[in-house]
Every structure is written in C-alpha cells, then in structure tokens.
Amino acid sequence: MHLYLLVPTDSRTPHSLEVNGRHWSLQSVNPDSSPFNSSFPVSDRTIPALQTFIRHRPSCEHIWIDAFCVPLAEPKRAQTLESMGYIYARAKEVLVVLSEAARPALERMQGGGGIGIEELAVLEREEWVERAWTYQEAVNSNVLVLTCEGEGSAIIRAAQFFECMSTALQECKGSVSEKLCTYPRLNAFEDIMLDFWMAGYEERAALNVMSNMDRRVQARKEDHFYAxxxxxxxxxxxxxxxxxxxxxxxxxxxxxxxxxxxxxxxxxxxxxxxxxxxxxxxxxxxxxxxxxxxxxxxxxxxxxxWLDSMLVVQPAPPQEEARIFVEEWLTLVWKDESHGHQDLEEAAYATLQIMGFTGSQRWVSGAKGYFFPFEPVRSLVSYDRGDGKGLLYTPGVYIGAVKEKEGVSVLVG
Structure with a gap:
C-alpha cells in the first residue's frame, strides 16, 4: 500500500497548495514521486475543510484527507480504500468538519448550553454521518472531535457533542417512531458513538458493524464491505x-x-x-x-x-416470567410512552418493526419468551435437518429471559 500525507513545504512548488499562508504538498511514505496535481478531483468542500483543520491545528505536520491522499491509479487506490480502517485507527486525532450551517449549534454546545429543535434540524441535514466511510472514521479513531467550516468556528469533543444532541433528542416532543423518522441521521450518529465507546479497533462484533452500516450510503457497493x-x-x-x-x-x-x-x-x-x-x-x-x-x-x-453459547428453546405456552420480561422490555424501549392497546405479542412485533425488523409476524412462543423468525418456521431458534447430522439455522429475533449458564453448543449444517 502507498500512503500519502499532506506535509508543509518551505516554499511554493509546482505541485503545492497554499492554505492559510502555508504551502502544503503530498508526500509518499514510499520513494515514489508525488501525484499531487490537477488530476485529483475534489469536492467544493475539500479546501474549506482543509483550511478549517489547519486553522485549528496549525502545528500539525502530517495530515490525511481522503480526497487528496487516496491515490487515483489502481491497484494503489483499491489497496488504500481497503486500508482506511487501519489508517484512521493509527491517526493521533480525527477532526470532523461539518458545514458552516452547524456553527450556531456547535457554539451553543461549546458554551455549555443546550440545543433545541432548530439546531437539531440543521444537524440532521449534515450528510457526513450517513456516509459508509464515516463509520470507520469515527469508531476506529483514538480521539474524535467536531468543528465546522468558517472563521472562528467552535471545536468540541465528540462526547460533548453526543451528550448535547442526545439530551435534545430526548427532550423534544414525539414518540420513539416519530423521532426515528424525523432524525434518522442523528440516531445513526448515536449508534456510531455507542460503538466508539463500547469496543476498540478490531474488537467489535460483526453484527454490530452490519447493523450500523445498514443505514449508510456509499458510491460503490464494494465500499460498504470495505468499510x-x-x-x-x-x-x-x-x-x-x-x-x-x-x-x-x-x-x-x-x-x-x-x-x-x-x-x-x-x-x-x-x-x-x-x-x-x-x-x-x-x-x-x-x-x-x-x-x-x-x-x-x-x-x-x-x-x-458448531455455535457456542446458544439458547435452545422448545415451543411452549409462555409463562408469567416471559410476559413480565416483554412488558419490561417494551417499557424500556418506549419509556413513558404507551405502546397502544395491542396484545403483548403484537406490541412486541410492532416495536421490532420500528427498529427495522422486516421478518415474519408469525411468532413462536417459548416458556420464557417469544421468537420472531425472519421467515415462518415450525419451531424456535432451529429445527431438525432431517438426517440426524445437525440443525438447520434460521435467523430471527428472540425476546425473552436468558441466563448465561443455559448456553450450549449446537451443530448447524
């Protein structure tokens, strides 16, 4: 892999760029000649983002910015895109530059104040949070901070941004489903930050990554999996x-x-x-x-x-323990909001739909919970393959009481 970084130069050269009174050029960590020239297409926000970064971090000597530092020629380009997670994990700091429209919200956060519906609406329009590459930029970083374009822009740590934004989302009126529909990008950012805090680089579960990436967009299909x-x-x-x-x-x-x-x-x-x-x-x-x-x-x-730590549940009428668990789960999701006059199972399925589940409504009950398969099945988590050599696997969501000591190993084929 060839890695390019923006570095300051002593004077203007044919392949340099002047930003905030300093000249910058691309330097390869390998002895190749620099490709920093007009063949690099960039968006109209790339230079403002670079200006903002240099203004906030004037002493920084090495900068990675995707639009400049990803090579154009194959296979170097593909190799670099495949290594983006590694690159961001090795960065000393990742600075997110939002649009200038985010300035009022960031300034209020920096001053210790809260934000309201107007600021939430502005932040919701920021495209950065829904990009495929955004996920690994954020969760792999050691230090994540946010700012915006423009002179004198505020700069705050991601934790403070997350706290202010989450508080505003909780305080604004509306049901859980209404907030998810109104603020899908901000809810996706909340998930990014939860992954950032709960697992380190190379430590998070594949399912968490898949769930987070389902709500992101990319220019090329392969970028989804590279991320x-x-x-x-x-x-x-x-x-x-x-x-x-x-x-x-x-x-x-x-x-x-x-x-x-x-x-x-x-x-x-x-x-x-x-x-x-x-x-x-x-x-x-x-x-x-x-x-x-x-x-x-x-x-x-x-x-x-062989799958370890699996819960094998047989179909059975739900016990009181199951109903109590599901009621508490619904209360946790909906908090002070009512989930209507539906039956418990119908309310659980409706809640899963709000969370993005598109599977079958034909649930199967067990003594301690309910299983909602993606496609209708005749038993809970798995069923006999028919040849005595294992079980067939079918995905779904189980809502119920689980004790760690109940986990067993099962063979699925």
Whole structure:
C-alpha cells in the first residue's frame, strides 16, 4: 500500500497548495514521486475543510484527507480504500468538519448550553454521518472531535457533542417512531458513538458493524464491505484472494472466530453443511439496531458449524416470567410512552418493526419468551435437518429471559 500525507513545504512548488499562508504538498511514505496535481478531483468542500483543520491545528505536520491522499491509479487506490480502517485507527486525532450551517449549534454546545429543535434540524441535514466511510472514521479513531467550516468556528469533543444532541433528542416532543423518522441521521450518529465507546479497533462484533452500516450510503457497493472490514480488522480484502467483498468480510469474521454475521436477513446456501452460511451478495442485519456483545463464538467442522453459547428453546405456552420480561422490555424501549392497546405479542412485533425488523409476524412462543423468525418456521431458534447430522439455522429475533449458564453448543449444517 502507498500512503500519502499532506506535509508543509518551505516554499511554493509546482505541485503545492497554499492554505492559510502555508504551502502544503503530498508526500509518499514510499520513494515514489508525488501525484499531487490537477488530476485529483475534489469536492467544493475539500479546501474549506482543509483550511478549517489547519486553522485549528496549525502545528500539525502530517495530515490525511481522503480526497487528496487516496491515490487515483489502481491497484494503489483499491489497496488504500481497503486500508482506511487501519489508517484512521493509527491517526493521533480525527477532526470532523461539518458545514458552516452547524456553527450556531456547535457554539451553543461549546458554551455549555443546550440545543433545541432548530439546531437539531440543521444537524440532521449534515450528510457526513450517513456516509459508509464515516463509520470507520469515527469508531476506529483514538480521539474524535467536531468543528465546522468558517472563521472562528467552535471545536468540541465528540462526547460533548453526543451528550448535547442526545439530551435534545430526548427532550423534544414525539414518540420513539416519530423521532426515528424525523432524525434518522442523528440516531445513526448515536449508534456510531455507542460503538466508539463500547469496543476498540478490531474488537467489535460483526453484527454490530452490519447493523450500523445498514443505514449508510456509499458510491460503490464494494465500499460498504470495505468499510465493514476496516471496522473489525486491519486485513485487506484483496489479501484473501480474488473474492467478492462480501465473501472477504465473511472470511475475515470466520478467521476471527466471530460468526455473528449469520444473524443476517440474507438467503442461505443450499449445500449440506453450509446451509447456515449467507449467500454472497448483500448482508443486511436481521435487526438494524445497536446492540452489545463480543460476537458469536463458533468453530467450523466438516459437518457444518458448531455455535457456542446458544439458547435452545422448545415451543411452549409462555409463562408469567416471559410476559413480565416483554412488558419490561417494551417499557424500556418506549419509556413513558404507551405502546397502544395491542396484545403483548403484537406490541412486541410492532416495536421490532420500528427498529427495522422486516421478518415474519408469525411468532413462536417459548416458556420464557417469544421468537420472531425472519421467515415462518415450525419451531424456535432451529429445527431438525432431517438426517440426524445437525440443525438447520434460521435467523430471527428472540425476546425473552436468558441466563448465561443455559448456553450450549449446537451443530448447524
């Protein structure tokens, strides 16, 4: 991989750029000649962002900015894009530059004040938060700060930004579903920050990455998987051979021993022993909602996949413990809001829909909870394959009481 950084130069050169009274050029960490010239297309916000950064960090001697530092020529470009997670994880600080419209909100946050509906509406229009690359820029960074374009712009730590924004979202009127519809980008930013605090680089579960990336946009389909790989590993997709980016992501997860990628709404392979494995293509999460956990432990074998710490639940009438658990879960999600006059199971399914679940409404009850499969099945988490060699896997969402000591290993094929 060739890595380019912006560095200050003593004087103007044919391939330099003057920003805030200083001259900058691209320098390669390798002995190649610098490609910093007019062949680099950039957006109209690139220079203002660079000006803002230099104004806030005038003593910085090495700067990475995607629009300038990603090479144009292949294969260097692809290799660099595959390594973005590693690059941001090694940065001393990541500075997010929002548009100048965000200035009033940031200034109020910096002054210790709260923000209201008007500021939330402005922040919701910021496109940065929904980009595919945004996720790994934020969650892989050691230090994350935010500012905006323009002279004298405020600059604040991401934690303060998150606290002010979350408080404003909680205080504004409306139901949970209404807020999700009104502020999808800000809710996505909340999930980014939760991942930032709860897991370090290469430590987060594949399912968390999938769920977060489901709500992001990218120019190229492969960028979606490059960003996901960059959030869980320093390995490049191309290092795994000539495979589809989706397959590369799955292989990285398998090598790490994290099989939480199976909790996807994707179709499954039909080959015996691999019927648990998603078909290569898209890899949407079964529930695009933030979660926590270290991943799904498992191990591959000739017969299929052994999944550890699994809860095997048999169909049964729900006990009072199940109903109490679901009621408490609904209260936790909705807080002081009512979930209507629906039956408990209907209210649970409606809540899952708000959270992004698109699976079947035909739930299956167990003694301690309810299972909502993505596609209708006749039993809970799994069912017999029919040949005595394992179980077929079907994804879904289980809402119910779980005790760690109840976890067992099961073979799915």
């Amino acid at each position: 996901m790989i960059g959030a869980i590993s320093s390995e490049r997709a191309s290092a795994l051979g000539k495979v589809e980016p989706c397959e590369a992501f799955i292989r990285v997860c398998e090598e790490k021993g994290d099989f939480s990628f199976i909790y996807s709404a994707a179709r499954r392979e039909e080959v015996p022993g691999r019927r648990w494995r998603p078909v290569i293509g898209d890899l949407p999460s079964i529930l695009p909602w933030h979660g926590k956990g270290t991943g799904q432990p498992g191990r591959l074998c000739e017969e299929g996949l």
